[in-house]
Amino acid sequence: MSDQPLIPIENYVPHRGVMLLLDRLLAADEDRAVAEVTVPRDGLFLHDAGMPSWVGMEYMAQTVAAWAGWNALRKGRAVQIGFLLGSRRFEAAQAFFAAGTRLTVRVQCELMGDNGLGMFDCRIEADGGRELATARISVFEPSDGNTYISSSAPAQGQ
Template sequence: MSSELLPIENYVPHRSAMLLLDRLLAADEESAIAEVTVPRDGLFMHDAGMPSWVGIEYMAQTVAAWAGWRALQTGRAVQIGFLLGSRRYETAQPFFAPGTRLTISVRCELLGDNGLSMFDCRIEADGAKELATARISVFEPVDGNAYIPPSPATGQCSVP
């Protein structure tokens, strides 16, 4: 796995409150590992903590970081992609506790020429306890902006 990594913003198109990951820890041709410390406030947060269903988005953003890392390795631009769905999302608890350091691991199981891919994903807490697993399907089209309507204010496509 790679050791020289850029800040997460270089690998994913997400910005502001929708960028949920803190950093990309490792990436190679088949997998990636990212990290997030569960925030104490902000988007999606409840009194009991971060709902564990947000884990699917943590997984999807780790896949996005993997795809962005791969693109930059070959001199291509980072593209937007789409989470199509998940299979067998299982979680050990209903919420992730604020302050918990989560490690998200994704491994590509299928990478189609048509932009469709499937990943095996895992979330662990503080490097040891497995909290969630899933298989997710994603789509990375050649031109993702063609799937996003232009903003009425600017006339340009924008991803939050």
């Protein structure tokens, strides 16, 4: 894993505002990344019981995005938008993550095709390494995300 000082998470992911759920990228290399998030005490998705564990899927996807952004910047390219396509075997040890809990999100690239399709093994841990959620997620990073979105939009009037 990279021992270089990492720049703020906003430099690695295209997410902004309330949709940026991660706090920081802790480490990255060619095959994996580790990010951190402290479950907020208020805000988007939060319930009285805490953050629903299904939001962990987005924590995982944003960590993959940070990994992709880190790799792009390392190669002198711009950070690109990507898409979460789906998951397999998402399992959570609890229904909610308690507010204030610091979570570590780990992603491992299992496959990344030249066509932008990828598969990642992901896990979320609490302080002390206790595993709270796991999943395998599929992602797609088109070569030009903005053009891809524009070309996929229905024509006006349809």
